[in-house]
Amino acid sequence: MEIDAWVWWLIGAVGLGIPLVLTAMPEFGMLSAGAVAGAVVAALGGGVVAQVLVFAAVSVALIAVVRPIAARNSRGRPGLATGIDALKGRQAVVVERVDGSGGRIKLAGEIWSARALDSDTAFEPGQQVDVVEIDGATAVVM
Structure with a gap:
């Protein structure tokens, strides 16, 4: 066959x-x-x-x-950002003066410790800042 x-x-x-x-x-x-x-x-x-x-x-x-x-x-297709990656690039409001040594911001409804990216820059309460990165439990802002 x-x-x-x-x-x-x-x-x-x-x-x-x-x-x-x-x-x-x-x-x-x-x-x-x-x-x-x-x-x-x-x-x-x-x-x-x-x-x-x-x-x-x-x-x-x-x-x-x-x-x-x-x-x-x-x-x-962009990947879904989660955790601290989802916070990078977001805006926050300064709660306590933020400079190169520290301060506090309100980010995504929570109070975060923060420091300025440029140590010579300071942000006063009420100002809006952009989160550049998260370093441990501290948001680095500019």
Whole structure:
């Protein structure tokens, strides 16, 4: 019993799908889709050259088009800032004079110890400041 070419292409597509699942590399899925396209050409009676050309064309097209779009979308999502990272860049109100040696601010509804980023700068109560970083339990402001 001879196995038709389209069956071999489907076996190849499944074989390429296995590393896709194991490694989460989407390129294997694109190659698998190319193998399915090759199977379609084989089932329609296309020759071996046509099958290989369709496989290559579909695989390369998918990799060239889909991969950059997926990469761009995955980079575009900002990460969710939590903990002290969520406080960086926020504004606070000075409660007690803040200078290079210390002071107090109201940040995110809580009173924090703070110090000025520039030791020569001082902020008076009521002024708004920006939190540059959190150093231990002290907010560094400017």
